[in-house]
Amino acid sequence: MFSALYAKYNTSLIFFLIFLVGLSLHALGKEWGVANIGSDNRTYITGPTALIVQQALAGPCLGLGADANILSVFTVYAELKDHLDLADDDEQRLWLYIYQHLKHAQTFDPWFWDINRLSSGLLMNQKRFQKRAVGLLQRGSNARTWDWETPFVAGFMAHDLLGDDVLALSLTKEASYRPGAPSIVISFSAKLMEKNIGIKDSIDFLRAMKKLMPKLYSDEINAKILALEKKQTNSY
Amino acid sequence: MKSILEIARFTIIETLGYRVTRVIILFVVFLPVFAFLFSKLFMLEVSKVQIDVMAAGAYLMGIVFILSTVVTLLGNDLGSKVCYFFLTPPIRRQDYLLGRFFGLVVVVTLLYIVLLIGVEGLVWYSLEYEDPFYRHGISWITGVMVAWTAWYQTLSLLSVIFMICTWASGVAEMLVFSSSAAFIYWVFPAILSAIQAKNDIDSIVSDKLANIIEMLAWLLPDMTGGSLVLAFEHGIAVDYQVVFMHAAGHLGYTIIMMLLAFLIFMRRDL
Numbered sequence: 001m002f003s004a005l006y007a008k009y010n011t012s013l014i015f016f017l018i019f020l021v022g023l024s025l026h027a028l029g030k031e032w033g034v035a036n037i038g039s040d041n042r043t044y045i046t047g048p049t050a051l052i053v054q055q056a057l058a059g060p061c062l063g064l065g066a067d068a069n070i071l072s073v074f075t076v077y078a079e080l081k082d083h084l085d086l087a088d089d090d091e092q093r094l095w096l097y098i099y100q101h102l103k104h105a106q107t108f109d110p111w112f113w114d115i116n117r118l119s120s121g122l123l124m125n126q127k128r129f130q131k132r133a134v135g136l137l138q139r140g141s142n143a144r145t146w147d148w149e150t151p152f153v154a155g156f157m158a159h160d161l162l163g164d165d166v167l168a169l170s171l172t173k174e175a176s177y178r179p180g181a182p183s184i185v186i187s188f189s190a191k192l193m194e195k196n197i198g199i200k201d202s203i204d205f206l207r208a209m210k211k212l213m214p215k216l217y218s219d220e221i222n223a224k225i226l227a228l229e230k231k232q233t234n235s236y
Numbered sequence: 237m238k239s240i241l242e243i244a245r246f247t248i249i250e251t252l253g254y255r256v257t258r259v260i261i262l263f264v265v266f267l268p269v270f271a272f273l274f275s276k277l278f279m280l281e282v283s284k285v286q287i288d289v290m291a292a293g294a295y296l297m298g299i300v301f302i303l304s305t306v307v308t309l310l311g312n313d314l315g316s317k318v319c320y321f322f323l324t325p326p327i328r329r330q331d332y333l334l335g336r337f338f339g340l341v342v343v344v345t346l347l348y349i350v351l352l353i354g355v356e357g358l359v360w361y362s363l364e365y366e367d368p369f370y371r372h373g374i375s376w377i378t379g380v381m382v383a384w385t386a387w388y389q390t391l392s393l394l395s396v397i398f399m400i401c402t403w404a405s406g407v408a409e410m411l412v413f414s415s416s417a418a419f420i421y422w423v424f425p426a427i428l429s430a431i432q433a434k435n436d437i438d439s440i441v442s443d444k445l446a447n448i449i450e451m452l453a454w455l456l457p458d459m460t461g462g463s464l465v466l467a468f469e470h471g472i473a474v475d476y477q478v479v480f481m482h483a484a485g486h487l488g489y490t491i492i493m494m495l496l497a498f499l500i501f502m503r504r505d506l
Contacts, residue, residue, distance in 0.1 A: 060389070060422070061292040063469060067278070067288050
């Protein structure tokens with residue numbers, strides 16, 4: 001049949017017709033493929049590939065494995081922001097994917113700072129993921145031994161969002177001993193200690209910190225010690 | 237010795253003349269540009285992301301060079317009997333193999349020097365223009381570690397490919413076995429370190445299988461230079477003994493594989 005058509009008509013005409021068919025299919029695919037995804041309140045994003053498969057694919061490129069997961073976090077977050085009318089189960093599923101991508105990224109590169117910032121920034125407002133976000137920050141804090149910010153943020157989240165002051169205290173205390181920790185970290189730890197353990201321990205902690213911290217902080221710490229001592233005397 | 241050097245010189249000229257080698261050099265030259273643009277997708281540690289891309293490029297470059305250039309070269313030599321041109325007295329078989337190997341080592345080294353210049357260019361930019369906030373831990377040694385670890389790991393793979401090509405019968409067979417070896421090299425150490433790190437796969441892999449995998453790992457070199465690079469990217473203090481012994485392990489593996497290649501090639505029916 002094709003050869004008969006070919007013999008009867010000009011070759012370029014047949015080529016043009018085939019081109020038109022191709023173009024139509026391409027246009028239909030563009031229109032329908034995209035329109036269908038956005039038209040309802042469902043999402044078609046799938047979860048992260050299993051960690052072991054990701055590790056096998058990444059091979060020695062550990063850093064790039066972490067980076068790829070962070071890019072996926074952005075993709076999933078963009079989907080959440082683009083479809084504000086998502087069904088509730090879909091929304092929860094996407095937040096779970098964000099958490100999983102962050103966790104995988106941390107397995108590849110536990111020192112990567114972006115993971116910690118994203119864990120606190122994105123997951124802290126999601127009630128179901130707050131505890132897991134603190135877990136991610138704890139892992140990040142264990143790896144990044146030079147960084148005071150991660151354990152401090154984790155401690156603050158544990159206090160403010162989870163109401164777990166024991167965990168919060170251990171994390172903020174850890175943050176206080178890290179290099180470059182500002183005075184706010186020390187005063188927050190002292191406040192938690194005062195509330196949960198007692199004024200005496202809080203004063204001891206501040207005295208220990210005074211010895212460790214640069215002289216710049218001395219006046220501030222002294223003022224806090226004095227205030228606590230006054231409070232202690234009044235309470236007797 | 238003179239014949240070895242002569243074959244090595246010929247190999248360098250021949251390999252650099254391949255179009256695929258030039259494409260690889262072009263890839264390495266443009267890789268820093270891609271790494272720079274890619275890093276702008278991230279928020280904080282952008283310099284670390286640049287080094288990640290360069291490290292991945294370094295590993296990929298080694299494998300692509302070996303599979304495309306080295307296998308073709310040895311396939312032509314041994315499969316299509318081009319090696320007859322070389323193997324005339326006084327050139328012995330071991331001279332030929334050693335000459336080819338040293339020639340390819342020089343070309344691989346040249347490729348990694350080009351890559352090193354690119355990485356150090358990015359490091360220089362980071363140190364000069366990026367805020368320390370965005371480049372924690374990055375130093376000149378980071379760039380050196382990227383090229384250095386990828387270089388000696390590629391040489392290990394090169395020696396394995398030599399060993400395979402000495403017994404494989406033609407280009408097709410060489411390509412299949414070499415690709416399989418490269419695949420195993422890429423995938424296996426990652427899975428192994430995941431098992432050793434007692435990761436989430438505990439439930440998937442049984443103890444017996446884990447033991448078998450660990451035994452098989454002895455047959456492969458330690459292709460975990462990626463974790464060394466990662467540590468240097470973040471300014472983690474790595475014991476220089478670890479860095480040295482990692483490279484020494486690869487040197488040992490390269491020597492063993494080349495010895496095997498000699499033994500097989502001496503007895504090969506050409």
